[in-house]
Amino acid sequence: SALAAALRERGLVVDFRELAEGDDDGSRARKAADDGYDVVVGGGDGTVSAVATALIDHPDAALGILAMGSFNNVARGFGIPDMLGPALDVIAAGDTVSFDIGWARHEGTDGRPFFEAAGVGLDAIGFLAVEVAERRGWWRGVRSLWRGVRRPDASMRITVDEVTTSATTPALIVSNGPYHGLGFAVGVEANPTDGLLDVAVFDRMSRWEALRHFAVVARRQPHRDARISTSTGRAVKVEGINHTLPAHADGHSIGLTPITFEVRAHSLRVFA
Numbered sequence: 001s002a003l004a005a006a007l008r009e010r011g012l013v014v015d016f017r018e019l020a021e022g023d024d025d026g027s028r029a030r031k032a033a034d035d036g037y038d039v040v041v042g043g044g045d046g047t048v049s050a051v052a053t054a055l056i057d058h059p060d061a062a063l064g065i066l067a068m069g070s071f072n073n074v075a076r077g078f079g080i081p082d083m084l085g086p087a088l089d090v091i092a093a094g095d096t097v098s099f100d101i102g103w104a105r106h107e108g109t110d111g112r113p114f115f116e117a118a119g120v121g122l123d124a125i126g127f128l129a130v131e132v133a134e135r136r137g138w139w140r141g142v143r144s145l146w147r148g149v150r151r152p153d154a155s156m157r158i159t160v161d162e163v164t165t166s167a168t169t170p171a172l173i174v175s176n177g178p179y180h181g182l183g184f185a186v187g188v189e190a191n192p193t194d195g196l197l198d199v200a201v202f203d204r205m206s207r208w209e210a211l212r213h214f215a216v217v218a219r220r221q222p223h224r225d226a227r228i229s230t231s232t233g234r235a236v237k238v239e240g241i242n243h244t245l246p247a248h249a250d251g252h253s254i255g256l257t258p259i260t261f262e263v264r265a266h267s268l269r270v271f272a
Contacts, residue, residue, distance in 0.1 A: 003042060003066070006084075010092035019047070026054035033061035038271075040091055044069020049115055049250060056101065056113060056267055064091040064271040073116045076220070077177025077192055079272055091271045098266035099192045102176040104249040106259055114249035115268075117180035117187055118261050120238045121154050122171040122202075122210050124248040127181070131253055148246075149207055155241035156257075160199055160233035166241065167203040167229075170210040174199055174236050174261045181251055183219040189230075195265035196232040203229055236261045 004016035015037065019025060029039045029051040038061055041051040048065055052074070055061050066087050067075035078099055081087045104118050105111025125148030132144045153170045173180075175187025175198040190198040202210045204227035216223045237260045238247070244256035 003088075006088050007040070007091065010088060012092060019043070025050040029054040030058070033058035036060075038062040038064065040064035040066065040271075042066035042068045045071060045074050045116065045250070048074045049113075052101075052115060052268055053113055055269075059269065062096045062269045062271055071179070071181075071183045071219075073177065073179040073181075073183065077116065077179055077190075078270055080270075093271075095271065096269045097193065097272040099268045099270050099272075100176060100195060100263050100265050101192075101267045102174065102197060102249070103262045103264050104247070104254055104259060105262070106255060112249060112254065113264075114176060114261075115192075116177050116250050117173055117175040117184075117190075118247065118249040118254075119171060119173045120156065120245050120247045120257060120259070121169065122148070122207055123173055123181075123214075124246040124253065125149070126214075127248045127251045128246055128253045130251075149211070151207075153207060154243075154245050156245065157239040157241055158199075158201065159235075159237040160231050161235055167201050169201050169203045170205060170207040171202045172199070172238060176263070179220055181218075183221075184214055185217040185220050185222045186214075188217075188222040193266075194232075195263060196234060197236060197261060197263045199231045199233060199236055201229045202227070234263050 001016050004014045007014045025047055032039050033055055041048055055063055065075045065080045067082055102114040103111050129145035132140050153168050155168045157166050173186045175190035177192045178188045178190050186200050187198040239258040247254050247259045
C-alpha cells in the first residue's frame with residue numbers, strides 16, 4: 001500500500017490492514033490497540049467514528065486520521081490537515097491532543113458516543129428520513145421528511161447543567177465539534193478540547209426558516225443568526241413537553257426524548 005509505504009518512509013513501524021466491505025472496523029481497531037499499536041484510519045466520518053469509538057477504552061492508543069470522505073467533519077473539527085502529505089507528517093511527528101467526545105443516553109442505558117453533534121427535532125427528522133430512504137426507497141424517505149416538516153414546532157424542556165428553560169422550537173443541536181452532517185456549521189465555535197458541549201436552540205424560527213438556515217450553513221459555511229440562542233454546558237437534558245421527539249447522534253437515529261447529552265472530556269487521544 002502507498003499509505004503504508006508513506007508512513008514507513010517517515011520512520012514508523014506499520015502493520016497495514018485494508019478494510020473490505022462488511023469488515024468490523026471497530027473490532028480491527030480494538031484488536032490493534034490490544035496488541036499495543038496506535039491506530040491510523042483512512043476514510044470518511046463513518047469509518048473514523050467507528051474506529052474512534054473502539055479506542056475510547058484504550059487510553060494508551062492514539063488515533064491517526066487520514067481524511068478521505070465527502071465532508072470529513074471529525075477530522076476538520078479536530079484540526080487534522082485535509083491534504084494527505086501534511087496529515088501523514090502530523091502522525092509521524094507523534095504529538096497528540098486529548099479530545100472530548102459527546103455521549104448520548106436514555107435513562108437506564110449505557111448510551112453511545114458522538115464526535116460531531118447530536119440533535120432533537122428537525123435535524124433528527126432529516127437524518128431519519130435518509131435512513132428510511134436507504135432502507136425502503138427514496139420516495140418513502142421524502143414522505144417521511146415531508147410529514148416531519150409539516151408537524152408543528154415542538155415544546156421542549158431543556159436543562160443545561162443545572163439551569164432549566166422551556167422553548168417552542170423546531171430544532172436543538174448539541175455540538176462537540178464545529179461541523180456535522182452535510183458539513184453543517186451550526187456549532188462553528190464548538191471546541192472539542194474545552195470540556196463543554198455547545199447548545200444551539202432555534203427558538204425564534206419556523207421549521208421552514210430553520211431548514212433555510214441549514215441550507216445556508218451546509219458545506220462549512222458559517223452564518224450567524226440572532227434568532228438562535230446559544231449556551232455551553234457539560235450535560236444537556238432534553239424532554240418533550242407535549243409529546244416525545246426524535247433524536248440523533250452523528251446523524252444516526254437514537255430514539256425519542258427524554259434524552260441526555262453529556263461531555264466526556266479528554267477521552268480520545270489523537271495525533272494532531
